Amino acid sequence: MSILSVENVSKTFGGLKALMSVSFSVKQGEIYGIIGPNGSGKTTLINCITGFIKPEAGKVYFRGSNIKGWPAHKIARAGIARTFQVMRPYYSLPAYKNLIIPLWSPRARAIGGWRGGGRHGDRDTVAVDILEEIGFERDSRVPYKMASTLPTGYLKRLELARCIALRPEIIFCDEVFSGLSASEVAGMVPLIEKLKMEGITLIMVEHRLKELFKVADRVMALQFGEKIAEGHYTEVIADPRVKEAYLGSEEV
Amino acid sequence: MEVRRKERIDRGIKVRSEGIYCVSSPKEMLYVAGPRLLLIAGLLLLPLVLEMAPYWKRVVNIMCVYGLLAISFDFLANVVGLVCLGGAMFIGVGGYMTAIFNVYLHCPVFLAIPLAGLSGALICTVLLLPCLALRGVYFAIVTLMYPLLFTRIIEALNILGGTNGITGLDSFPNPYLENYVIIVLLLIFLFGLRRLMDEDIGLVLRGVKDNDQSVRASGINVAHLKALAVFITSFIGCLGGAYLAHLYMWAGLSLFALDFSIIPIAAVTIGGGGSMMGAVIGTFILVPLSEFLRFFGTFRIVIYCLILTGFIVFRSEGLLTYFARKYDQFERWAKI
Ligand SMILES: Nc1ncnc2c1ncn2[C@@H]1O[C@H](COP(=O)(O)OP(=O)(O)OP(=O)(O)O)[C@@H](O)[C@H]1O
Ligand SMILES: [Mg+2]
Numbered sequence: 172m173s174i175l176s177v178e179n180v181s182k183t184f185g186g187l188k189a190l191m192s193v194s195f196s197v198k199q200g201e202i203y204g205i206i207g208p209n210g211s212g213k214t215t216l217i218n219c220i221t222g223f224i225k226p227e228a229g230k231v232y233f234r235g236s237n238i239k240g241w242p243a244h245k246i247a248r249a250g251i252a253r254t255f256q257v258m259r260p261y262y263s264l265p266a267y268k269n270l271i272i273p274l275w276s277p278r279a280r281a282i283g284g285w286r287g288g289g290r291h292g293d294r295d296t297v298a299v300d301i302l303e304e305i306g307f308e309r310d311s312r313v314p315y316k317m318a319s320t321l322p323t324g325y326l327k328r329l330e331l332a333r334c335i336a337l338r339p340e341i342i343f344c345d346e347v348f349s350g351l352s353a354s355e356v357a358g359m360v361p362l363i364e365k366l367k368m369e370g371i372t373l374i375m376v377e378h379r380l381k382e383l384f385k386v387a388d389r390v391m392a393l394q395f396g397e398k399i400a401e402g403h404y405t406e407v408i409a410d411p412r413v414k415e416a417y418l419g420s421e422e423v
Numbered sequence: 424m425e426v427r428r429k430e431r432i433d434r435g436i437k438v439r440s441e442g443i444y445c446v447s448s449p450k451e452m453l454y455v456a457g458p459r460l461l462l463i464a465g466l467l468l469l470p471l472v473l474e475m476a477p478y479w480k481r482v483v484n485i486m487c488v489y490g491l492l493a494i495s496f497d498f499l500a501n502v503v504g505l506v507c508l509g510g511a512m513f514i515g516v517g518g519y520m521t522a523i524f525n526v527y528l529h530c531p532v533f534l535a536i537p538l539a540g541l542s543g544a545l546i547c548t549v550l551l552l553p554c555l556a557l558r559g560v561y562f563a564i565v566t567l568m569y570p571l572l573f574t575r576i577i578e579a580l581n582i583l584g585g586t587n588g589i590t591g592l593d594s595f596p597n598p599y600l601e602n603y604v605i606i607v608l609l610l611i612f613l614f615g616l617r618r619l620m621d622e623d624i625g626l627v628l629r630g631v632k633d634n635d636q637s638v639r640a641s642g643i644n645v646a647h648l649k650a651l652a653v654f655i656t657s658f659i660g661c662l663g664g665a666y667l668a669h670l671y672m673w674a675g676l677s678l679f680a681l682d683f684s685i686i687p688i689a690a691v692t693i694g695g696g697g698s699m700m701g702a703v704i705g706t707f708i709l710v711p712l713s714e715f716l717r718f719f720g721t722f723r724i725v726i727y728c729l730i731l732t733g734f735i736v737f738r739s740e741g742l743l744t745y746f747a748r749k750y751d752q753f754e755r756w757a758k759i
Contacts, residue, residue, distance in 0.1 A: 221640070247642035255640075261633040264626065272630045273641035275623045294623060337641055 174199040174372055175251075175341060180219050180229030180239075182212075182396075189215045190226070190396045197341075197374060202367055204383045204404070205376045207393035208416055213376040214256050216393070217343045221253045222246040233341075248278045252334035256345040256376075258326045262319040266307065266329055269318055270298035273336035282338045298336070305332045306358055323350045328359070341372045348379040356382050380408075392416065431752040458750065462703070463610060470602035479714075480602060484670060486710040487605040488514075491612060491663040493687040493694075493702035495656040498616050501696040502625070503652040504632030506559065508684040509547065509566035513660025514667060515573055515679035517543040521665035522589040522674035532593045536665040543661030548654045555649045570679040577676060588675025592668055605666050609703070612659050616699050619655075628652060686710070693734040695741020704743055 176196035182189045189212045197203045205213050219226040222243035231239045238246055247253075252273075261269050273279055274294045303309040305328045313321070318329065327347050334342045348356045356379065363386050366373060377383035384390070384404040392400040392413045400410040407413055473480045492510040500506045521539035524530040530538060554565045577583050584590070595601040619625045628648060630638045635645045668674040686709060687702070694705025712730065716723040738745055 223636070223639075242644075243639040244642050244644045247640050253640055255636065259634045259637045261630050261637065263629065263633050268626055271623050271626045272638060272643070275627050276642040278642045333637065333641065 172199075173197055174234060175220075175374075176232045177216075177220060178230045178232070180216070180226045180231065182215055182219055182224065182226045188396050190219065192229070193393070193396070193398050194229075195391050195398065195401065197372055199340075199372055200367060200370050201389065202363070202373045202375065202387045204387035204390040205374065205393060206378075206380060206383070206390060206407075206413075211393040211416075212396040213393055214345055215396075217253060217345055217374075217376065220246075221251055221343060247337065247339075248276070250278070250338075250340035251343070252337045252339035252341070253343040254327075254330040254334055254345050254347055258323075258330050260318040260321075260326055260329050260333075262317070264318060265315050266318055266321060266325070267295060267298040267302055267314045269329055270301055270332055270336045271295070273333050274298060276337060279336060279338055301332050301336055302329075305329075305335070305362060324352070324355045327351060331359075331362075335366070339371065341374065342366070344373060344375045344377075346376055346378060348377055348382055360386060380404075427756045427758055429754050430757045431748075431754050462700075466606050466610065467603075469606070470599065477598075480598070481670075482711060482714050484602060484605050485667075486706055487609045488663040488667050489683075489686055489690065489710050490609045490703050490706040491605075491659050492683060493690040493706045494609075494613055494616055494699045495659040496687040497691045497696050497699050497702040499652055499656045500691070502620060502632060503628050503649065505555070505649065505652070506563045507551075507566045507653070507656065508563050508688070509551070509569065509657070510660060510683035510685075510687050511570035511679050511681060512550075512566065512573070512684075513543065513547060513657050514664035514683045515570055515676075516546055516657075517661030517664025518668035518674040518678040519583055519589070520546075520661065521668050522583070522592055525592050525669070526589055532595060532669055535593075536662060536669065539665035540658050540662040543664065544654050544658035547657035547661065548650060551653050551657075552650060555646060555653070567684060570681075570684070574676050574679050584675070586676060588673055590673050592672045592674065594669060594672050601670065605663075608662060608666070613699055613703055616655075620699075689731060693731065693738070693742060695743035695745075698743060701741050701743035704746075705741075708742070 173196035176194075178194050179192040180190055180194070181192050193212075193216060195203075205216065207213050215224070218224040219229075220231050222238070222241050222245070225240060229239065230237050233246075233249060233251060238249065238251075241249075260266075261272065271294050274297060299307075299309060299314050302314045307314045307325065307328070313325065318326070321329065327350065331342070331344065331347055334344075348359065351359070360382065363373060363375075367386075375383060375387065387404060389402060390404045390407045391398055392407055392410070394412065394416045399412040399416065400407045469483055470480055473483065492513070495513075496507065496510065517539050520543045521535045524535035524538050525532065550569060551566065554562055557565065578586055595604065620629070627638065627643060631645055631648055631652075638645050638648075664678060668678065687706070690705030690709050691702045692705070693708065694703070695701030709731075713723070713727055716726055719726060734742070
């Protein structure tokens with residue numbers, strides 16, 4: 172049974188067809204990659220599924236119910252978290268306080284604390300636990316630094332930490348690897364795998380194909396708002412249309 | 424030539440970093456709590472000190488009403504991110520509501536004021552709800568329009584006493600109550616709001632200002648939160664308006680005066696925003712100042728504006744930030 176199934180979602184901006192009847196479905200615990208050149212509609216697809224923009228047509232089934240048209244906060248509450256491609260931390264708050272907000276949300280409160288530790292403990296401890304898990308050194312000052320002073324590597328992780336704090340079933344990652352060094356990405360891969368082990372479904376939009384293909388079970392390719400290929404990454408990159416779309420633009 | 428620079432050294436508490444401090448001794452506790460205790464004690468003593476000057480006692484009352492407006496403006500603007508020029512609307516609605524409860528429905532003063540606060544806040548929130556989606560200056564403009572709307576409606580339909588207003592409101596049983604009701608209200612809401620900001624919900628409200636998209640992505644209904652914040656703000660403002668109506672024993676169109684919208688902003692600007700404390704300091708400077716300047720007759724407004732501009736130009740960080748820095752750190756010249 173698929174946890175999320177998207178059927179014929181379409182979206183136009185003015186005359187621009189950003190998404191044309193895109194369909195796919197994802198199984199629980201899967202890592203599903205979405206690739207495509209710039210402007211192919213990947214972020215728009217995430218926005219349509221997570222309720223940040225309303226698709227004109229199509230259906231989005233999450234655990235059997237059609238969530239299309241739900242407001243974003245209701246979709247998040249149902250268990251679908253997302254990161255933002257343009258990072259959106261709370262710049263005026265210290266890193267760990269950034270997590271208080273998702274931890275305060277009705278969903279996180281209903282499910283309880285993070286793992287065994289701090290189920291009834293205060294949110295600050297839970298927040299630092301999550302940050303530690305995602306690679307903020309606990310004993311350093313980094314978790315307590317203002318988000319506005321953190322470098323990109325940490326901000327990307329903070330973006331993901333905010334999703335984890337919500338205790339979601341699905342996480343949409345919009346280019347969480349971009350802007351990171353190879354070693355930073357290598358540091359994040361185990362984390363992604365760990366989330367998968369916990370049964371969280373990950374849908375990852377990526378330009379860093381090499382790294383994506385290491386973790387993704389299946390991949391879909393978008394071009395000009397259309398799905399052009401889907402399957403194991405070896406099949407997808409072998410597809411002539413994908414080759415053409417990426418010709419010269421990206422080393423695979 | 425010898426090169427020197429000013430360096431700032433923390434004093435008092437040694438373990439102090441980015442606003443987190445660790446206090447252990449009574450001396451350090453006093454250091455942290457001192458300014459707060461000074462404010463509370465000062466305010467509570469004010470009516471006794473001014474025993475011989477009933478006029479200034481009245482100024483203190485009005486100053487505290489402005490204080491309420493200023494902290495609620497500061498809360499909504501600098502915490503939640505909604506710039507609301509609705510002070511006049513809150514004062515007017517609160518004033519008229521208490522008049523209705525007190526004069527028409529014969530509720531005693533101390534029942535009429537809280538009832539006016541609640542019902543007024545409800546009315547204001549419902550009226551502002553459709554505008555919550557507006558951003559920045561558009562929300563501000565709408566909140567500025569409502570008082571005008573109310574005045575015109577009352578004038579045109581000649582309801583609620585028309586241009587004469589509603590007279591015959593009960594006054595406070597004695598002058599001390601008159602003073603202390605508003606002083607205690609101000610202290611309660613000042614420290615209440617500061618407490619709220621330290622709670623997790625306060626953090627979430629700050630998150631709404633920082634970026635509401637992430638708050639939505641965290642499964643929190645931003646519209647509800649904004650409505651809650653507007654309700655709190657208008658409740659505080661309406662209580663102030665209700666108090667004012669009983670102080671004047673009259674609820675009239677002048678309760679919708681623009682001053683109630685403008686002075687709180689000026690107070691927050693010179694006091695420093697975001698902490699509510701700056702708002703209070705600003706009001707305590709501005710309102711008495713404007714009374715002093717009455718001696719200058721019509722020249723008053725010119726001097727007032729000059730002083731305001733001076734504050735904004737030379738202390739643009741806000742007085743509170745300035746004082747806090749002087750209190751927490753000392754400066755000395757160091758050789759480089
Ligand atoms: N809010 C919007 N209004 C108008 N056009 C938009 C809007 N959002 C996206 N678009 C357009 O829709 C198309 C798809 O954009 P989208 O951001 O989904 O691409 P993407 O695949 O995420 O690209 P990238 O790899 O650069 O992130 C682009 O042509 C973009 O200009
Ligand atoms: Mg994108």
